[in-house]
Amino acid sequence: xxxxxxNILIFFISASAILxxxxxxxxxxxxxxxxxxxxxxxxxxQNVINKAMGPVWEANHMWxxxxxxxxxxxxxxxxxxxxxxxxxPLVALLVGIVLRGxxxxxxxxxxxxxxxxxxxYSFFFSLSSVWSSxxxxxxxxxxxxxxLHAKGQDPYEIYLEPWFGxxxxxxxxxxxxxxxxxxxxxxxxxxxxxxxxxxxQKLVPILNIGVVLLGGLVFLSSYLEPTQFMNSFFxxxxxxxxLFLASVLFYFIWFYFKYFSFWMVRVVAAAQVSLILMGxxxxxxxxxxxxxxxxxxxxxxxxxEPTLKQLVLALVIGSFFIFPSLFYLLNIFKSKQA
Amino acid sequence: MDDLLAARLSMGFSLGxxxxxxxxxxxxxxxxxxAHYKYLxxxxxxxxxxxxxxxxxxxxxxxxxxxxxxxxxxxxxxxWPEFMKWAGPxxxxxxxxxGTAFFIEAVALGLFLYGWNRMNPWxxxxxxxxxxxxxxxxxxxxxxANAWMNAPQGxxxxxxxxxxxxxLTAMFNPAWFHQSLHMQVAALQAVGLAVAGVHxxxxxxxxxxxxxxxAFLIAMTMAASCSLIQPLVGHFSAQRVAVLQPVxxxxxxxxxxxxxxxxxxxxxFPDEEKGEMxxxxxxxxxxxxxxxxxxxxxxxxxxxxxxxxxxxxxxxxISFQIMVAIGTLLSLWALIYFFLLIFRKKYPPWFLxxxxxxxxxxxxxxxxxxxxxxxxxxxxxxxxWMKAEEALTSVPGMTYHFYIFLVLYLFLAFxxxxxxxxxxxxxx
Ligand code: HDD
Ligand code: HEM
Ligand code: HEM
Numbered sequence: 001x002x003x004x005x006x007n008i009l010i011f012f013i014s015a016s017a018i019l020x021x022x023x024x025x026x027x028x029x030x031x032x033x034x035x036x037x038x039x040x041x042x043x044x045x046q047n048v049i050n051k052a053m054g055p056v057w058e059a060n061h062m063w064x065x066x067x068x069x070x071x072x073x074x075x076x077x078x079x080x081x082x083x084x085x086x087x088x089p090l091v092a093l094l095v096g097i098v099l100r101g102x103x104x105x106x107x108x109x110x111x112x113x114x115x116x117x118x119x120x121y122s123f124f125f126s127l128s129s130v131w132s133s134x135x136x137x138x139x140x141x142x143x144x145x146x147x148l149h150a151k152g153q154d155p156y157e158i159y160l161e162p163w164f165g166x167x168x169x170x171x172x173x174x175x176x177x178x179x180x181x182x183x184x185x186x187x188x189x190x191x192x193x194x195x196x197x198x199x200x201q202k203l204v205p206i207l208n209i210g211v212v213l214l215g216g217l218v219f220l221s222s223y224l225e226p227t228q229f230m231n232s233f234f235x236x237x238x239x240x241x242x243l244f245l246a247s248v249l250f251y252f253i254w255f256y257f258k259y260f261s262f263w264m265v266r267v268v269a270a271a272q273v274s275l276i277l278m279g280x281x282x283x284x285x286x287x288x289x290x291x292x293x294x295x296x297x298x299x300x301x302x303x304x305e306p307t308l309k310q311l312v313l314a315l316v317i318g319s320f321f322i323f324p325s326l327f328y329l330l331n332i333f334k335s336k337q338a
Numbered sequence: 339m340d341d342l343l344a345a346r347l348s349m350g351f352s353l354g355x356x357x358x359x360x361x362x363x364x365x366x367x368x369x370x371x372x373a374h375y376k377y378l379x380x381x382x383x384x385x386x387x388x389x390x391x392x393x394x395x396x397x398x399x400x401x402x403x404x405x406x407x408x409x410x411x412x413x414x415x416x417x418w419p420e421f422m423k424w425a426g427p428x429x430x431x432x433x434x435x436x437g438t439a440f441f442i443e444a445v446a447l448g449l450f451l452y453g454w455n456r457m458n459p460w461x462x463x464x465x466x467x468x469x470x471x472x473x474x475x476x477x478x479x480x481x482x483a484n485a486w487m488n489a490p491q492g493x494x495x496x497x498x499x500x501x502x503x504x505x506l507t508a509m510f511n512p513a514w515f516h517q518s519l520h521m522q523v524a525a526l527q528a529v530g531l532a533v534a535g536v537h538x539x540x541x542x543x544x545x546x547x548x549x550x551x552x553a554f555l556i557a558m559t560m561a562a563s564c565s566l567i568q569p570l571v572g573h574f575s576a577q578r579v580a581v582l583q584p585v586x587x588x589x590x591x592x593x594x595x596x597x598x599x600x601x602x603x604x605x606x607f608p609d610e611e612k613g614e615m616x617x618x619x620x621x622x623x624x625x626x627x628x629x630x631x632x633x634x635x636x637x638x639x640x641x642x643x644x645x646x647x648x649x650x651x652x653x654x655x656i657s658f659q660i661m662v663a664i665g666t667l668l669s670l671w672a673l674i675y676f677f678l679l680i681f682r683k684k685y686p687p688w689f690l691x692x693x694x695x696x697x698x699x700x701x702x703x704x705x706x707x708x709x710x711x712x713x714x715x716x717x718x719x720x721x722x723w724m725k726a727e728e729a730l731t732s733v734p735g736m737t738y739h740f741y742i743f744l745v746l747y748l749f750l751a752f753x754x755x756x757x758x759x760x761x762x763x764x765x766x
Contacts, residue, residue: 059441070434072433098409306503306504307431311430
């Protein structure tokens with residue numbers, strides 16, 4: 001039974017991670033877009049972002065909480081290593097998440113909309129979106145580097161080494177680019193402003209090139225890493241298949257962008273990002289994290305059976321409430337504009 | 339500041355910050371639902387305006403609650419990794435249900451905030467109510483997790499390994515009921531009082547009377563009824579603590595020597611060195627009676643416990659006294675309210691003024707209640723199983739962690755206050 005429970009939990013972890021990146025990632029991307037958009041489109045873009053993100057950002061953000069709860073309840077040994085060795089990037093991420101959620105909400109709900117304060121909220125919203133996306137990438141990369149280490153004494157070894165390096169940093173930039181791309185693909189279907197639409201149409205290929213270039217650099221830089229991420233990647237059939245499919249999807253993205261089929265753009269973009277995430281997630285299968293002492297697999301890190309059972313139960317029952325209500329939410333707010 | 343102290347302060351500060359917004363998030367939706375219901379029934383525009391005004395406040399406060407809650411779910415691990423490794427599998431369950439409840443809450447909030455004119459009005463109304471119900475449920479779940487730290491059960495330890503985990507037994511531990519009950523009543527009471535205070539202030543300023551009169555009545559009904567029952571609920575908590583954590587009770591009461599006919603001390607300060615109360619008024623036998631319903635009952639004193647297992651007596655005693663004083667004061671205030679409501683049918687300005695002055699008291703009581711509970715558990719993080727110092731992270735520099743979140747939260751507190759002030763001025 002234990003293995004079955006663990007497998008179900010792996011499903012929920014992957015699902016939450018995918019949904020967090022595919023839905024929440026676009027919210028981060030929106031903050032980034034606000035920074036790069038030309039002045040004359042600023043207002044139109046801000047309106048569409050408020051409209052698109054307002055109802056859903058809190059729900060999107062819940063996937064992260066679900067992930068954390070699954071980790072600390074179901075895989076306490078892995079959680080332990082992560083929170084100790086990634087203390088610094090996690091705190092950095094949290095500070096970003098706090099500022100971002102607040103800035104976004106304050107901007108919308110401030111009773112007095114004067115220019116100075118609105119500008120300040122927007123600034124913090126964009127800044128913290130960029131900041132958090134990078135740290136999210138750094139954290140993701142650090143899980144696979146093989147440098148996590150929960151028992152060290154030396155401050156460098158526990159504080160910095162696990163996440164400090166070229167590979168995690170490039171992964172941060174990669175994440176940033178992907179999130180921006182996701183935001184473009186979602187927002188293009190929400191806006192009625194033609195200028196904004198064509199701006200996104202021009203931006204997307206540039207972002208795609210950025211994703212491919214940065215992806216390549218991420219691979220190359222992983223040669224400097226103890227786990228040789230790239231080698232493992234190219235020997236994992238599952239990851240290779242994901243990479244292949246994700247690349248094929250570029251064609252569809254451009255196709256649908258060209259022909260203004262914005263629903264398909266969203267679906268394909270989300271699928272592409274999910275594939276990239278899956279490819280990365282399963283490179284070290286069945287390991288959940290890579291530590292200095294070697295990999296820690298899902299099965300080794302799992303909690304005792306009674307706990308797993310209760311967790312699976314909570315997640316399965318919870319799903320019966322969460323998915324229909326989420327679906328209803330999206331239906332109410334997304335169907336009307338399409 | 340050493341790492342342990344810094345980590346404790348960080349935890350206490352984050353929780354103390356979060357609880358304000360959590361209490362609001364759990365109870366404001368109910369106030370909103372009442373106003374919204376009245377609007378749908380009577381079509382009186384004043385109720386609609388009120389609903390929307392409250393809604394804007396809730397949206398701001400909810401966001402701060404959500405992000406500070408996110409910080410907390412990581413912080414438990416970031417600061418106390420050994421605790422989470424040990425306890426995560428045992429008390430994860432309430433957290434997993436809490437997660438589900440939050441999810442529903444977040445979805446319902448999105449629907450409620452943005453669903454005006456997009457949905458059937460009554461379904462829209464329901465979403466507002468669901469925000470409240472799921473928030474309330476999640477509050478119960480987290481407090482159950484905290485109660486387990488006070489009354490741990492549902493596991494065995496063999497050769498240093500946790501075995502025989504029973505998550506349900508752990509969740510429904512002997513402290514979950516009184517703690518959850520007391521906390522939820524406190525949230526309703528504190529938020530009702532604060533809201534009533536704001537509208538009392540606006541009534542005194544004679545702005546938009548019809549709206550604020552209605553708001554005042556809704557909020558007061560909630561605050562005053564809870565204020566009447568809270569001393570009883572609190573008393574029930576104290577009786578449970580007497581059984582479950584006698585050291586904590588002794589520290590709360592500044593009770594050093596074990597005795598039957600134990601006196602209750604009013605005011606005064608505990609002197610830990612000399613082991614006695616200074617400057618307090620003793621009422622003989624009352625503590626025995628309050629704790630065990632019997633004037634002769636024996637109440638264990640601090641001296642019966644090894645000194646290294648004492649919580650910081652001064653902090654626990656003073657914060658407990660503050661909570662009880664506020665609880666008593668507010669129950670009198672509620673009596674006056676009901677007297678005025680039944681016999682006078684209106685509220686004179688002096689009563690409105692008192693309510694304005696009292697408006698932060700509920701939150702002060704919540705904070706001091708939590709300080710009593712949490713500091714009173716010291717030095718244990720899991721009562722009689724694990725000390726806080728054993729749970730601490732090995733990562734150095736916790737002082738920085740503390741300062742980072744101190745600055746961040748002070749900034750947010752300032753911002754929220756400023757935004758609410760703007761909201762009140764705008765609508766007032
Ligand atoms: C509006 C807030 C409020 C008010 C007016 C009171 N309390 Fe309280 N009290 C709380 C808010 C609170 C709290 C913040 O909600 C606590 C912290 C932990 C808990 O379960 O509830 C708490 C804890 C708490 C505990 C410790 C429980 C434990 O550690 O398990 C006791 C013994 C009391 N209270 C007793 C009282 C008494 C005798 C009151 C008399 C009037 C009173 N409280 C008023
Ligand atoms: C929201 C209301 C709460 C407040 C205001 C609060 C307050 C505090 C305070 C002041 C401390 C520091 C005590 C000291 O070290 O002297 C503390 C510690 C702690 N609290 Fe709470 N608490 C709350 C609820 C909870 C809940 C629901 C949980 C978990 C389920 C929790 C878990 C902890 C932990 C793990 C510590 C650190 C270990 C320790 O010092 O014993 N608290 N809290
Ligand atoms: C007595 C203590 C606590 C109570 C009563 C409480 C209650 C709540 C409530 C009602 C919310 C909804 C958001 C809002 O209304 O603003 C909330 C948010 C949250 N709380 Fe707490 N909480 C407590 C302590 C904790 C602790 C110790 C944790 C961490 C383990 C935590 C984790 C969260 C999370 C993750 C959220 C965000 C949910 C969202 O995005 O809507 N809370 N809390």
